Amino acid sequence: MKKDAALDALLLPWQQRLVSFAQGNTLFLRAREGAALQALRALEPLCVQPFKPWADALGRAGFEVLPEAPQAQDFAQVLVLPPRQREESRALLAAAFDACMAGGWVLVSVANDEGAKAIEGDFKKLAGGFDGQLGKYHCRVFWARRDDARLDAGLLQQWRMADAPREILQGQFASRPGVFAWNRVDAGSALLVAHLPQGMTGRAADLGAGWGFLADAMLQKNPGLHALDVFEADARALALAERNLRRYQQDIRLGFHWHDVTAGLPAAARYDWIISNPPFHDTGKAAQPGIGQAFIRAAADMLAAHGAFWLVANAHLPYEALLMERFASLRVVAATQGYKVIECRQVRR
Numbered sequence: 001m002k003k004d005a006a007l008d009a010l011l012l013p014w015q016q017r018l019v020s021f022a023q024g025n026t027l028f029l030r031a032r033e034g035a036a037l038q039a040l041r042a043l044e045p046l047c048v049q050p051f052k053p054w055a056d057a058l059g060r061a062g063f064e065v066l067p068e069a070p071q072a073q074d075f076a077q078v079l080v081l082p083p084r085q086r087e088e089s090r091a092l093l094a095a096a097f098d099a100c101m102a103g104g105w106v107l108v109s110v111a112n113d114e115g116a117k118a119i120e121g122d123f124k125k126l127a128g129g130f131d132g133q134l135g136k137y138h139c140r141v142f143w144a145r146r147d148d149a150r151l152d153a154g155l156l157q158q159w160r161m162a163d164a165p166r167e168i169l170q171g172q173f174a175s176r177p178g179v180f181a182w183n184r185v186d187a188g189s190a191l192l193v194a195h196l197p198q199g200m201t202g203r204a205a206d207l208g209a210g211w212g213f214l215a216d217a218m219l220q221k222n223p224g225l226h227a228l229d230v231f232e233a234d235a236r237a238l239a240l241a242e243r244n245l246r247r248y249q250q251d252i253r254l255g256f257h258w259h260d261v262t263a264g265l266p267a268a269a270r271y272d273w274i275i276s277n278p279p280f281h282d283t284g285k286a287a288q289p290g291i292g293q294a295f296i297r298a299a300a301d302m303l304a305a306h307g308a309f310w311l312v313a314n315a316h317l318p319y320e321a322l323l324m325e326r327f328a329s330l331r332v333v334a335a336t337q338g339y340k341v342i343e344c345r346q347v348r349r
């Protein structure tokens, strides 16, 4: 099990009896599985985690997990591991106080190098102060009871909407803070689109589709496609992709899958075309080529014999050996601006 300092630190105030939790009614926003979570099991926390691999890990460990927070406002304690993106974390703090009953606890933990100072400042403003704070394992942990006399109701109202979906790129798409490249086109994806062929027909898939930029470009260029499956692990991004691609649903069968591509694709009919700009990070900052390699395996496993897999990746990522193992024909279509676009054909089983 991977070390998770923010999770370990989060439970310290409770373990050190600085706060006392009531039985039941525990909400854990952006919950992550880890050794420290075992201590919380007796409280049967309701976990919320939009990222499918982490949601799956929580489910496998026996925790109840949802991709988004429920509407209920009667939780006696709300635990939060906020993301780094500022608007998203502000909205999450607002959601935590909304979900917490009057007098209940909101506890937050953030790694120092994940924006702890800024988020701690935001929490203090919103809650109207702290009931406690500590620093441990290179993280900040802070907590407060929900006290409506000191809670900043105006800020609460404002931050509820801090990460709300909105129009981007001159109204062409909807997006929201926190999803990958939320208000711009990723340079790698732009390069792939510039080289994507026209005249595609049959079934296609986009692996790690984000808010739908690549998939949209593929459908615009290729009206002959009759089905597209969109696979994305981030439930927030997937909902945006669904919204952004809605305009094609008259003409093509669209499938939206909240799915961990590294676990392989569901075994259905094979795809004639697969496109991907695979991720290469999960929690840390270090590149993890294993994630992109798992995407390549998933694509190769589900590509039709005559099909083509179009991939864009940062030039330094070591994908070639695996690509040569899984495809008899590789063509570097572009190698520029630190990216490579590769067309892979003649899949080997």
Ligand SMILES: C[S@@+](CC[C@H](N)C(=O)[O-])C[C@H]1O[C@@H](n2cnc3c(N)ncnc32)[C@H](O)[C@@H]1O
Residues within 6 Å of the ligand: 053, 180, 181, 186, 189, 207, 208, 209, 210, 211, 212, 213, 214, 231, 232, 233, 234, 237, 259, 260, 261, 262, 277, 278, 279, 280
């Ligand atoms: C480099 S981004 C590309 C996004 C989009 N295709 C674009 O061009 O803007 C990779 C995407 O993969 C998603 N992702 C990360 N891990 C994943 C996994 N295990 N399974 C499926 N999608 C994943 C991320 O949430 C992100 O949206």
